[in-house]
Amino acid sequence: MTVDVLKANELKKAAPVFGQLSFDDHEQVVFCNDKDTGLKAIIGIHNTVLGPALGGTRMWNYSSEWDAVNDVLRLSRGMTFKSAITGLNLGGGKAVILGDAKTQKTPQLMRRFGEFVDSLGGKYITAEDVGMETADMDIVREVTPYVTGISEDKGGAGNPSPITAYGVFMGMKAAAKFKYGSDNLKNRTVLVQGIGHVGESLVDHLTKEGAKVIISDINEERLQQVSKQYNATIFEGKDVYAADVDIYAPCALGATINDITLERFKADIIAGAANNQLADDSKHGLVLREKGIVYAPDFLINAGGIINVYAEIEGYGKKEIMEKTENIYHTTLEILNEADVKNITTHEAALRVAQQRIADRKNRR
Numbered sequence: 001m002t003v004d005v006l007k008a009n010e011l012k013k014a015a016p017v018f019g020q021l022s023f024d025d026h027e028q029v030v031f032c033n034d035k036d037t038g039l040k041a042i043i044g045i046h047n048t049v050l051g052p053a054l055g056g057t058r059m060w061n062y063s064s065e066w067d068a069v070n071d072v073l074r075l076s077r078g079m080t081f082k083s084a085i086t087g088l089n090l091g092g093g094k095a096v097i098l099g100d101a102k103t104q105k106t107p108q109l110m111r112r113f114g115e116f117v118d119s120l121g122g123k124y125i126t127a128e129d130v131g132m133e134t135a136d137m138d139i140v141r142e143v144t145p146y147v148t149g150i151s152e153d154k155g156g157a158g159n160p161s162p163i164t165a166y167g168v169f170m171g172m173k174a175a176a177k178f179k180y181g182s183d184n185l186k187n188r189t190v191l192v193q194g195i196g197h198v199g200e201s202l203v204d205h206l207t208k209e210g211a212k213v214i215i216s217d218i219n220e221e222r223l224q225q226v227s228k229q230y231n232a233t234i235f236e237g238k239d240v241y242a243a244d245v246d247i248y249a250p251c252a253l254g255a256t257i258n259d260i261t262l263e264r265f266k267a268d269i270i271a272g273a274a275n276n277q278l279a280d281d282s283k284h285g286l287v288l289r290e291k292g293i294v295y296a297p298d299f300l301i302n303a304g305g306i307i308n309v310y311a312e313i314e315g316y317g318k319k320e321i322m323e324k325t326e327n328i329y330h331t332t333l334e335i336l337n338e339a340d341v342k343n344i345t346t347h348e349a350a351l352r353v354a355q356q357r358i359a360d361r362k363n364r365r
Ligand SMILES: NC(=O)c1ccc[n+]([C@@H]2O[C@H](COP(=O)([O-])OP(=O)(O)OC[C@H]3O[C@@H](n4cnc5c(N)ncnc54)[C@H](O)[C@@H]3O)[C@@H](O)[C@H]2O)c1
Pocket: 129, 130, 131, 160, 161, 162, 164, 193, 194, 195, 196, 197, 198, 199, 216, 217, 218, 219, 222, 251, 252, 253, 254, 273, 274, 275, 302, 303, 305, 306
């Protein structure tokens, strides 16, 4: 998934890895190459103070290798803060495989990728992300124990996406409580951008709550199917960012909140599953605050998936998974109030909590 923050030309001007803004003190970056299977992958390990770096693998047809490097670095950094704020003993990491998941993903390629993960001896633990299925993680499991998100019949916690969607729903309700004084989303208009694994499940929760759901996706077939199943309205306008809705839920790409889109938002609340929604954390977080748009930090409210896969390591069950995910409601409300009191962005408020937990652990060592 390309990120709008720095384009290839700008990245080239910076030092290739250590000099990138997104490098941000990564502990280790591993480039994996295998001619026989066509595998080209990058594993980013941002921080392991709290535990092994856990984060999914994304397979995406990047427009350049620079975009892939930038994406994996931004994503693995985000995982550090996601696990820290959620109270999990995990560090932050992520992997990207360069290529088209529909045409270039083979069992051989996934197995080879698993061998690279295994070579890190547990410092990085993988899972699924965009372009990956639970079945792919089952293949990775054949060659390494350092994988989560495997099938339930193979001892895993299964597909994390429905849990992620539930956490996003909780975060969205908390944001509504903060903005409107009530967390009831009945009759609120919610635009869900991207109705993939997480987006569709979010549509399900919203529909059951009685919200007016509008959906947008680049996949026409999915649009028709989800619209029919949940009686959701397909977005017909030209500009999804200017849609006249109460809540915008980005569940597709990162960096959709950027210099170009920011001026156009009419929504009161932004709460969605996509990672790295703010193209520039501090700059765009501040503009949202000035415009009075309540932004529920992505790495806080989309943590349901990591809570689910962490169960495979810690051995807790569905009940605890759901309780921890439901708690996203309270944490989100606390962070929104904290940001308000301290007059800082909601992203900054969440980041401070996460960074403090990491600093405390480091000091105790
Ligand atoms: N799956 C999880 O548990 C999880 C956990 C945390 C964060 N996330 C993040 O949530 C987002 C969605 O994850 P997913 O697993 O549902 O992915 P997915 O690949 O299943 O779904 C993504 C959907 O977005 C659509 N899409 C792509 N570009 C679009 C565009 N420009 N406009 C509208 N739609 C577009 C795709 O067609 C697809 O339907 C990703 O950013 C992912 O990193 C997912």
